Amino acid sequence: MSRQFLFDGQPVPFEDGQTILQAAHAAGHYIPHLCWHPDFPPHGSCKLCIVKVGGRHVSSCALPAKEGMEVESNTPEINGERRALLQMLFVEGNHFCPSCEKSGNCQLQALAYDLEMLTPRFNHFFPDRPVDASHRDMLLDFNRCIFCELCVRASRDVDGKNVFALTGRGIHKHLAVNAESGRLADTDFAADDLAANICPVGVILHKRVGFAVTIGKRKYDAKPIHTVALEEGE
Numbered sequence: 001m002s003r004q005f006l007f008d009g010q011p012v013p014f015e016d017g018q019t020i021l022q023a024a025h026a027a028g029h030y031i032p033h034l035c036w037h038p039d040f041p042p043h044g045s046c047k048l049c050i051v052k053v054g055g056r057h058v059s060s061c062a063l064p065a066k067e068g069m070e071v072e073s074n075t076p077e078i079n080g081e082r083r084a085l086l087q088m089l090f091v092e093g094n095h096f097c098p099s100c101e102k103s104g105n106c107q108l109q110a111l112a113y114d115l116e117m118l119t120p121r122f123n124h125f126f127p128d129r130p131v132d133a134s135h136r137d138m139l140l141d142f143n144r145c146i147f148c149e150l151c152v153r154a155s156r157d158v159d160g161k162n163v164f165a166l167t168g169r170g171i172h173k174h175l176a177v178n179a180e181s182g183r184l185a186d187t188d189f190a191a192d193d194l195a196a197n198i199c200p201v202g203v204i205l206h207k208r209v210g211f212a213v214t215i216g217k218r219k220y221d222a223k224p225i226h227t228v229a230l231e232e233g234e
Contacts, residue, residue, distance in 0.1 A: 102202030104218025
């Protein structure tokens with residue numbers, strides 16, 4: 001008999017080593033997330049996957065599942081906190097969805113719709129982050145970075161190139177290119193690298209394919225993110 005925990009009152013089986021998020025997804029329950037990826041160890045930076053366990057708010061991507069655990073996820077309290085985190089992500093960067101090439105394919109935007117985020121609520125920071133168009137095939141728009149470090153981990157752990165890093169602290173924190181010039185063109189970055197195709201927002205873009213799929217027919221236009229994530233194992 002498999003071990004179980006309760007997820008919003010429903011029994012969820014789990015295996016040794018599985019986190020709450022992994023077990024919940026395997027059982028067909030969606031937990032919002034941005035920095036988690038099934039191919040990488042838990043990171044716990046975005047905090048969108050918070051759940052309530054034993055009165056404490058924890059990151060479900062990092063906490064191992066345990067027998068008899070009672071997990072609260074889809075509640076007004078937890079979704080309210082997730083919404084506030086999304087609002088902070090929107091004001092910390094420069095996210096202008098109507099003109100963004102990633103609109104309809106963006107996880108940040110899709111989560112905002114899913115969690116019914118109507119306004120940014122906080123004052124915008126409007127950071128000064130120039131675009132890097134130096135690379136032949138790729139464009140970097142640092143304005144949209146949410147510091148999930150997926151590109152950093154993919155470039156380091158899979159591509160073996162260490163093209164990206166996060167640098168600075170607080171409001172000065174930003175994504176950087178590991179080249180003396182700071183330009184993507186001066187690295188061995190390639191369009192078929194995993195790091196070139198893993199960004200959940202609109203930072204790393206392929207040139208000459210912009211708007212090839214019209215808005216309205218994109219990934220999250222047809223189905224909400226919680227449906228797509230469970231169907232595709234995201």
